Structure formats: C-alpha cells, structure tokens
Amino acid sequence: MKIAVCIKRVPDMDVRFKIAPSGTAVDETGLKFDISDFDGYAVEAALQIKEKLNAGEVVVISLGGDVVQETLRKAMSMGADRAVQLKADGTHVDSFAIASALAAELKDGGYDLIMFGRMSIDTAHGVTGAIVAELLGLPCVNAISKLEFDGRTAKMRRELEGAYELVECALPAVVTIDEGIARPRYPSLKGIMAAKKKPLESKPAQLPAARLSLDALALPPERAAGRIIGEGTAAVPELVRLLKEEAKVL
Amino acid sequence: MTTASPAHAPSASHLADPDHHPSFTRGVFLGEIREALVFPFPEPSTEEKESLAAILDAFRSWAADTLDSAQIDHDGRFPDAVRQGMAELGLMGLNIPERYGGFGASAMIFNRVFGEIGAHDAALAVYFGAHQSIGIKGIILFGTEAQKHQWLPRCASGECIGAFCLTEAGSGSDAQAMRTTAVPSEDGSHYLLNGAKIWISNAGYAGVLTVFAKVPVTIDGVVKQRVTAFIVDAHAPGISLGKIEEKMGIKGSDTRTITFENVRVPAENLLGEVGGGFKIALEILNSGRLGLSAGSTRGTREMMKLALAHAKEREQFGRSIGSFEMLQRKFAAAAADCYAMDAAWMLCAGMVDRGGVDFSLETAACKIYASELAFRTASETMQIAGGIGYSKEYPYERALRDSRINMIFEGTNEVLRALIALMGLQQPGEELKAVGKAFKAPLHSLGAISSYLTGRVKRTLVKPSFNQVHPSLKDEAELVADNIHALALGVEKALIEHGKAIIERQFLQERMANAAIDIYLATAVLSRVTSVIGRVGEKEAAADLEVARFFIPMAMRRTRRAIRALERNADDAARSIATRALATGDLTVPTPTDT
Numbered sequence: 096m097k098i099a100v101c102i103k104r105v106p107d108m109d110v111r112f113k114i115a116p117s118g119t120a121v122d123e124t125g126l127k128f129d130i131s132d133f134d135g136y137a138v139e140a141a142l143q144i145k146e147k148l149n150a151g152e153v154v155v156i157s158l159g160g161d162v163v164q165e166t167l168r169k170a171m172s173m174g175a176d177r178a179v180q181l182k183a184d185g186t187h188v189d190s191f192a193i194a195s196a197l198a199a200e201l202k203d204g205g206y207d208l209i210m211f212g213r214m215s216i217d218t219a220h221g222v223t224g225a226i227v228a229e230l231l232g233l234p235c236v237n238a239i240s241k242l243e244f245d246g247r248t249a250k251m252r253r254e255l256e257g258a259y260e261l262v263e264c265a266l267p268a269v270v271t272i273d274e275g276i277a278r279p280r281y282p283s284l285k286g287i288m289a290a291k292k293k294p295l296e297s298k299p300a301q302l303p304a305a306r307l308s309l310d311a312l313a314l315p316p317e318r319a320a321g322r323i324i325g326e327g328t329a330a331v332p333e334l335v336r337l338l339k340e341e342a343k344v345l
Numbered sequence: 346m347t348t349a350s351p352a353h354a355p356s357a358s359h360l361a362d363p364d365h366h367p368s369f370t371r372g373v374f375l376g377e378i379r380e381a382l383v384f385p386f387p388e389p390s391t392e393e394k395e396s397l398a399a400i401l402d403a404f405r406s407w408a409a410d411t412l413d414s415a416q417i418d419h420d421g422r423f424p425d426a427v428r429q430g431m432a433e434l435g436l437m438g439l440n441i442p443e444r445y446g447g448f449g450a451s452a453m454i455f456n457r458v459f460g461e462i463g464a465h466d467a468a469l470a471v472y473f474g475a476h477q478s479i480g481i482k483g484i485i486l487f488g489t490e491a492q493k494h495q496w497l498p499r500c501a502s503g504e505c506i507g508a509f510c511l512t513e514a515g516s517g518s519d520a521q522a523m524r525t526t527a528v529p530s531e532d533g534s535h536y537l538l539n540g541a542k543i544w545i546s547n548a549g550y551a552g553v554l555t556v557f558a559k560v561p562v563t564i565d566g567v568v569k570q571r572v573t574a575f576i577v578d579a580h581a582p583g584i585s586l587g588k589i590e591e592k593m594g595i596k597g598s599d600t601r602t603i604t605f606e607n608v609r610v611p612a613e614n615l616l617g618e619v620g621g622g623f624k625i626a627l628e629i630l631n632s633g634r635l636g637l638s639a640g641s642t643r644g645t646r647e648m649m650k651l652a653l654a655h656a657k658e659r660e661q662f663g664r665s666i667g668s669f670e671m672l673q674r675k676f677a678a679a680a681a682d683c684y685a686m687d688a689a690w691m692l693c694a695g696m697v698d699r700g701g702v703d704f705s706l707e708t709a710a711c712k713i714y715a716s717e718l719a720f721r722t723a724s725e726t727m728q729i730a731g732g733i734g735y736s737k738e739y740p741y742e743r744a745l746r747d748s749r750i751n752m753i754f755e756g757t758n759e760v761l762r763a764l765i766a767l768m769g770l771q772q773p774g775e776e777l778k779a780v781g782k783a784f785k786a787p788l789h790s791l792g793a794i795s796s797y798l799t800g801r802v803k804r805t806l807v808k809p810s811f812n813q814v815h816p817s818l819k820d821e822a823e824l825v826a827d828n829i830h831a832l833a834l835g836v837e838k839a840l841i842e843h844g845k846a847i848i849e850r851q852f853l854q855e856r857m858a859n860a861a862i863d864i865y866l867a868t869a870v871l872s873r874v875t876s877v878i879g880r881v882g883e884k885e886a887a888a889d890l891e892v893a894r895f896f897i898p899m900a901m902r903r904t905r906r907a908i909r910a911l912e913r914n915a916d917d918a919a920r921s922i923a924t925r926a927l928a929t930g931d932l933t934v935p936t937p938t939d940t
Contacts, residue, residue, distance in 0.1 A: 129402075169399065281430075283434050284436065287396060290399075
C-alpha cells in the first residue's frame with residue numbers, strides 16, 4: 096500500500112506567544128517547532144499499516160520553507176521512507192491554496208491512501224484534507240480513530256459524543272486522523288541515522304493565488320493580578336462579599 | 346610475558362598514551378603552553394549538530410512521558426518501561442561503532458547526550474554510563490574483531506547490559522591490591538575465575554562483565570601476579586549476585602556485590618593481553634570520567650533552573666529573594682563554573698575525538714571540578730530554597746543525595762588529585778634526576794647539565810604566552826600564562842627540596858593539582874570564548890566575555906594562593922595535629938587541665 100501523509104510544522108504550543116511586529120504572524124524567536132500533533136498520529140498510523148502489511152511505502156509531504164526539511168527528516172527518522180518538500184517561503188493561510196498545491200503533487204503519485212491530521216494545532220482550520228479529497232475526486236472520511244482494511248476497502252471508526260460511527264469506503268481515499276489511533280513513536284538513534292540517507296525531494300509548490308488573507312492577530316486581554324484578602328476562616332466573609340459584588344460570580 | 350598477537354592489539358588509535366602523546370597539563374608542569382592542543386575550540390559539524398538535536402529531542406519527549414524520578418528514587422528501581430525505552434530509543438548503543446549496530450557517536454555527542462540524561466535522572470545516567478562509559482568500553486577499545494562481533498551488537502540493542510568489575514573489598518583506589526584471580530587451565534582453553542567485586546553498578550541488569558583479575562605468570566622461574574582484563578558472560582555458572590545495596594542516592598541504579606566461584610572463562614575472552622589489565626582499566630576510566638563531568642555539569646544547570654525560579658518568585662521583605670546579593674553571588678558563581686566546566690569537558694572531548702593526545706590529566710581535572718561543582722551547587726540550591734529544599738516533596742534533597750557519589754566513584758577525587766600531581770611531576774622529576782646523576786660525573790655529562798641549565802634559564806626568564814587567544818582577552822591570557830610560569834617554578838623548587846619524598850607530600854600534591862585544574866579550566870574558557878568571538882564577533886560575545894572576565898581572575902586568585910602555599914604553609918602543624926588525632930581517634934585537643 097502506498098501511503099502519503101501530509102504534515103505541518105507547528106510551534107510548540109506550551110509557550111506564551113508574542114506577535115511579530117508585522118502584526119499578522121507569531122514572533123518565532125525562541126520557539127520550538129515539531130510535527131503538528133494530529134499529523135504525528137497520522138504518521139504513526141501510516142507506519143503501523145505498513146508494518147502490519149509488511150509492504151508498501153510511506154511518503155511524507157510538507158509545504159513550506161526549508162525549515163520544514165527538519166520536520167520531514169523527523170518523520171523519516173520515525174520510519175517514513177521518503178519525503179517531499181513543496182517549497183514555499185513565507186506564511187500561507189489560505190487552506191484552499193495549500194490544498195491545491197498538495198493535490199497537484201498527490202494527483203499522479205499512485206497513492207492508495209492519503210492521510211492528514213484532523214486539523215493543525217496552531218491554526219486549526221481542519222479543512223485541508225477535505226479540500227484535497229474534493230480536488231482529487233476521492234472519498235474523504237474525517238477524524239477517524241481506528242482504521243483497518245479488508246482488501247481494497249477501508250473500515251474506519253469515528254468518535255462521536257457518547258457514540259461512535261463505523262464507516263467504510265473504497266480505496267483510494269483521503270482520511271484525516273484523530274488522536275487515539277496510535278501514539279507516535281519516538282525516533283530511535285537507528286531511525287535518526289537512517290533518515291539522513293533517505294531521499295528528501297524539494298520542488299516548488301504550485302500555489303495558486305491566495306483568496307484569503309490574515310489581517311491581524313491579537314492576544315487575549317491580560318488577566319488582572321490576583322489579590323490576597325486575608326488568611327484563614329476570618330477572610331471568608333470578605334471573600335464571599337467580593338465574589339458576589341465585585342466579581343459577580345456568586 | 347605473552348606477547349600481543351596482532352588480533353589482540355588495541356585497535357583504537359585515540360588512546361591517551363602518555364608515553365607517546367603530548368599532554369597539555371603535563372606541559373603546564375614544565376611551564377609550557379602547548380597551544381596546539383587547546384586551540385581551536387572543538388565545534389561539532391553541522392551534521393553532528395543535526396543528529397544531536399534529533400537525539401536530544403527524541404530523548405526529551407520520551408523522558409517527559411516516561412520518567413518519574415521521584416518515583417524511581419522512592420522505589421529504588423527503574424520501571425521496566427524505562428529500561429525498555431532506553432533500549433528502543435537506541436541509546437544503549439550510542440557510542441558503539443555503527444558496524445556493530447550502534448550509533449558511533451563522537452565523544453562530543455556522546456557526552457552531550459550523557460549530560461541530558463543526567464539532567465533528567467542521575468540514576469539513569471549511572472545506568473547508561475556504567476553500561477557504555479565503562480561496562481563495555483573495554484570491548485570497544487581493546488576487543489578483538491571476534492569479541493566485538495560477539496558482544497557489541499547485543500549491547501547496542503540494549504539486550505545485553507554491561508558492568509565494570511574492578512573494585513574489591515580490599516582494593517578500591519589501590520587496584521594492585523586486588524585478590525580476584527584467574528588461573529589458566531592446563532590445556533590453556535580457559536581460566537578459572539575466583540573472587541568478589543563490590544559496588545558494581547548494573548550488576549542486577551548485566552549480561553556482560555568486564556572483570557579484572559590477577560593471572561599468575563612465571564617470569565624467570567618466579568611466579569608473579571599480573572592484573573588482566575576479561576570479558577565474562579554474566580550468566581555463566583559460578584556467578585552469584587549479592588542483594589541490592591541500599592544507597593544514599595542514585596537509588597534506581599542497581600548496585601551489588603558479584604561473586605565469582607570457579608567461573609570458567611574461555612581463553613578467547615581475554616581482553617587485551619595478560620598483564621595488560623591495569624592499563625586497560627585506566628584507559629576505560631580515563632574516558633569514562635568525561636561522561637560523569639558532562640552529566641554533573643548539566644545536572645547542576647538543571648537544579649539551578651529550579652532555584653532561579655524559586656528566587657524570582659519567593660518574596661521576603663517585600664522583594665524577591667533573588668534580588669539580594671548574597672543569592673546573586675551564588676548564581677553568578679554557579680553560572681561561571683558551569684560555563685567553564687562545559688568548556689573544559691568539551692575541549693577534552695575534542696581531544697578524545699581528534700586522537701593522538703594524552704587527555705588523562707584533563708579528564709581527571711574535569712571529573713574533580715564537575716563533581717565538586719554539582720555537590721556544592723546542590724547544597725546551594727537547597728539553601729536558596731530554604732525549608733522546602735529540605736522537604737522530600739521537592740527535588741532539592743534528592744539532588745544533594747544523588748550528586749554526592751560523583752566525588753567517590755570512578756576514582757576518588759583524592760586519588761585523582763594525586764594522579765594529576767604525580768603525572769605532572771614525572772617529567773620535571775626525571776629531568777632533575779638526570780641532572781643529579783650528571784653532577785656526580787660532571788665531566789662526562791656536560792651535555793645533560795647544560796641542556797638542563799638552558800631549560801632552567803628559559804623557564805626562569807622567559808614567561809610562556811598564549812598566541813591564539815583573542816586580543817580582547819589579553820589580560821586574562823596573561824594572567825593564566827603567569828600562573829603557568831609560577832606553577833612550573835614552584836614545582837621545580839618543591840622537587841629540589843623534597844626529591845623523591847615528594848611522593849609522600851600530598852599537602853603539596855593537592856595544591857599542585859588544584860592549580861593545574863584551575864589553569865586547565867581557565868585555558869578552556871580562553872579557547873571557548875576566542876572561538877565564540879570568531880563566530881559571532883566581539884560585540885555579540887559580550888556575555889561570554891563577561892563570564893570569562895569573572896571566572897578567570899577568580900580561578901587564578903585561587904591558583905596564586907595554591908602556588909604560594911607550596912612554599913609558605915602550615916603543613917608541619919597540619920601533619921602533627923592530624924597524626925595526634927589519628928593516634929587518639931579523637932579531635933579533642935589535649936589541653937592540660939589547670940592545676
């Protein structure tokens with residue numbers, strides 16, 4: 096089975112972000128970057144399929160500047176066979192444009208399965224996979240938490256609120272991956288060594304003109320500092336009064 | 346003695362062979378600055394940096410998900426998932442050559458990773474280090490091709506863990522006093538191993554042991570005991586394990602006694618040659634000390650992060666306690682020490698990787714300074730944290746317990762100080778001896794005398810100097826050079842005064858070693874900052890320069906005092922007081938009672 100996994104390089108979200116002087120991007124100084132969480136699950140799921148079938152190929156694809164090569168290298172150190180960088184400098188926010196560039200690359204790749212994370216953890220649009228499926232005329236199943244095969248049929252499970260849904264579709268197909276499908280493995284030293292020798296192809300992204308632009312980014316307002324009213328039970332009445340009258344939460 | 350067959354010849358070309366390779370610190374004892382050995386500061390290649398980043402990234406995310414150091418400390422063992430994870434990551438084969446299934450990391454990369462492991466969990470660093478730094482290092486350095494193929498692939502996968510078996514009840518620092526024996530069978534097919542080794546890290550996990558034992562060798566009709574190294578299958582019949590030692594710290598590390606009772610060791614498991622064991626042990630420990638140094642330094646930084654956060658948060662008298670200068674002194678000193686210590690071990694790792702350099706004195710210097718730094722800082726961070734530092738709920742007390750061992754194992758700091766001093770004294774001592782002999786027959790030995798006198802005149806009049814240090818560190822470089830000059834003169838004077846008895850003069854040896862250690866660290870800082878300036882320019886290197894200008898004068902003040910005390914000291918009084926205390930077994934000064 097030939098599988099493509101489209102991955103995005105995103106900043107580590109456990110930090111306090113600053114907005115760059117441009118006002119439309121995050122200040123990247125000191126940020127750590129990695130594969131977006133759901134994309135990492137997708138890579139792991141793809142690797143497990145290949146290992147289970149003991150055949151096939153896993154190709155990772157990412158759109159971006161040369162910095163995404165590090166992200167692709169990491170996916171290869173986890174076990175992906177080769178990588179494609181769709182080179183495009185700068186920030187891209189139009190999911191349709193990105194999906195078009197990905198579709199152009201995927202179209203003649205002969206992939207049986209095209210995988211995405213269900214959304215990126217930084218911008219969380221969650222539509223790129225679906226648009227790619229539409230552009231390629233393929234069936235698409237979103238946010239799956241389980242994936243098995245019966246010949247050329249994919250059998251999937253989607254988690255709903257208090258229930259789940261079982262879905263089938265014929266290959267080739269596009270699927271987007273939810274967490275819970277598989278915990279991404281840590282790259283091993285062997286994997287890191289092997290990744291250095293695996294092919295990483297870089298080609299210009301065929302990006303159509305963006306029809307969407309990001310105009311401004313803003314941080315939520317700062318919370319006011321806490322206040323210590325007193326200590327012990329003596330402080331309770333005053334606390335209750337303030338919660339009622341000032342904070343108006345009681 | 347048996348002669349080494351080519352198959353047994355050590356294959357590593359990078360060994361610290363003191364007889365053939367130049368040493369920076371030995372040069373210092375002669376008043377020389379062997380600049381080519383310490384410049385330029387070693388920098389990993391871009392490819393190495395990428396690999397390192399990937400390895401550290403993988404380890405950190407694994408550790409964040411898996412390691413619970415407080416739990417490990419409490420339980421006194423690693424959960425299986427920890428050892429399994431280390432194996433799956435491939436870390437157990439980090440410094441095993443690629444063709445035996447390892448990663449083949451350079452000393453620089455290996456020790457950076459070692460440091461990261463140490464910063465996360467000291468016991469895990471000991472597990473990792475006892476395996477690779479010392480447990481199987483002998484096979485990597487001295488094993489035959491067949492031995493490497495037999496053991497290393499399984500060691501690299503983490504399936505077979507190594508342990509290093511040198512210490513015995515009656516033989517710690519004094520390895521020659523060992524009693525474990527390996528007697529060859531009549532037909533020469535195997536050795537019978539008998540004895541017991543204590544304090545063996547990884548004993549309970551081990552699949553393969555590097556064991557040192559005495560082999561009887563007949564030389565000119567006299568039987569002599571020669572220390573010899575063996576590779577021993579840890580599951581061989583006759584091997585038994587003691588109970589797990591309950592230790593003060595590094596509790597997850599499995600430490601036990603291993604007893605050998607008529608263990609049959611196949612002759613092909615001989616490591617190196619018969620009688621070569623002592624040298625092999627020293628070689629293994631030489632490079633092993635670097636991991637301990639990197640781990641201690643990185644661990645120090647990690648503990649200080651906690652203390653810094655606490656000092657910023659905790660308020661007393663209406664301000665953060667970090668704003669008080671008594672605490673700032675602690676932070677500045679630890680920051681400078683860590684900077685210097687990183688420079689020192691990295692410079693040394695560069696020597697290991699380059700090869701052809703005797704780095705034994707420098708690894709000893711690193712181990713001493715780093716282990717004392719880690720313990721001192723663990724104590725300082727506890728002090729900064731105050732009451733909560735003493736509570737088991739916080740990691741400060743664990744750091745204090747965990748870091749204490751570093752001053753004891755892999756060579757006590759005392760024995761390493763003696764080693765630095767005595768090895769440093771070797772060449773100046775020999776020169777003086779030759780001259781002493783020459784003076785008994787001056788007419789035949791004019792050459793020796795005049796060459797000594799030329800050297801002496803040169804040493805007295807011509808101060809050595811650094812030529813590759815960046816001009817902005819001119820004053821600091823001069824300060825270091827002055828102290829190198831002063832040390833060499835002090836050493837010579839001490840040798841003339843004490844002659845052979847210098848071997849007993851450990852009051853002096855300790856000072857010489859301390860001076861040599863500080864000189865090496867200061868030199869490493871000169872080299873590192875020069876390299877930083879070369880890379881980013883003087884303006885961008887302002888913080889590095891500031892640390893250098895803080896550390897070097899501080900270290901050189903200590904050095905100046907140590908050198909001065911080679912001549913002017915109260916050693917006679919110290920000896921007398923100590924001797925009396927030892928005789929009475931009590932420190933009480935026997936003041937006569939009033940009549």
